[in-house]
Each structure stands twice: as C-alpha cells, then as structure tokens.
Amino acid sequence: MNRRLGLACLAAVTFATSSVKADVIASLFNTGESDSRLGLLGNVLDPHWTITNPNGTLSAAFTLADSVLAGRPYLASLADSRWIQPGSGLLNNAAAGTYIYSTTFNLQGTGFDPTTQQVSFRVAADNRIAGVILNGHALGFTYDGPLHNGEAFTAFSDAFTISNPSFFNAGLNQLQFLVVNDPLPAGAGDCYGPPENPTGMLLSVNVTAVPEPATYAMVGAALGLFGLRRFRRKTS
C-alpha cells in the first residue's frame, strides 16, 4: 500500500469510528453509580434507583457491600456500577417474589434522538430477570443466568439494545426491571451458614450513537475516490 493510500484509509477509518461513539444520557445511571460516574461504596443509598417489594411497598435501594458478595456466586462490582438491593444491611432473608427496580431519566433538551442512537444494557440478578419495561412497554427481555436454582449471578447477560424508538418519551422516561427472588431450594444455605435468600441486581447501561446512512455514504465515497486515484497513478 502506498503512503498516500495508507493515509487516506486511516483518515476514512478515523472518520467512521468517530461517528460511532459511546455517549451518556446525563440522568441515566447504572445501579450503584454516583453522580460523578464512579461506583458507590458498599451499603449506601443509591440516589437513582428505587425498588418496589413483592408486597407493593417501596424501598430505597442500597448498594451491596463487597463483604456480602465475598465467597458467594456473584459477579464482582465494576468501576462504575455495583449490586443494589431493597434496604440496607445484609438482607439475608429477602422475601421470595418479584421486585421492581425502577429508575427515571429525562431526554428533554439532551439532543438524544432514539432514531439514530441506541440504549443497551447488560444485567445480572439474584435470582433472575423476568422482564424489562420502558414507559410501560415490555421489551421482551428475560435473563436466568448461566446456572440455575439460585446460583445464576456469576455473569452478565448479553447486551440487550432497546431498538424501538417509539418506546422513548421526549421528556421523562421510566425504566423498570422485574427481579424475581426465587424461594430457597430444599437444603439450601448449607454452603454459607444458616439458610439465607438475598436478592439484588447489577446493571450496566450504555448509549451508543449510530451513524446515519449519510455518514456511511460519505465514507464509501471517500474510499472510492482514493481507490480511483491509486488506479490512475498505476495506469499512468
């Protein structure tokens, strides 16, 4: 490859990748993430999430301390996210049932265009995700982890992208995860002491700007132009 063509390709690739970038919605946060986009400490209030308990009461969401995760089959905390649970402390015996983890974010004035940008997430839960809802629209997502029977917290789900732009509101949006805490299987608890049945969720969200078709056309035209120049140099 001659030097000019190499530089041309580099410029085109740089142009293409610069239009595909991770972005943030200022008011959309991972679980256990601070306003400054760092992971919160353990056993502190998460200011961005609330949890509705199986009996319908509302709980503040608290981060799980690493000491709670230690020795248990949980995915480790990330630099910008941490497991959260209903209430503070160890919460070793959370009631079985469905917990609704809720957060809100505002797209007003953000320039966010769901027709060209996408929100994706990965999630892990104790015990499993029974559904995800955006503004009342079920997203068709469930996750039961790679293992089963209460040991399914060791890995993130695959990334799931919210691909229906009509599900977003121009202003306030509500994102909800249905987390099922299954009853303890018979004989459970022997590994970690007395029978216990904690629950929790670890979520990582990402916003990706997708290039518009016109961008691809410009990159293609640039590559075609330099290819033509190279052909002319060879044949002249």
Ligand SMILES: [Ca+2]
């Ligand atoms: Ca559990």
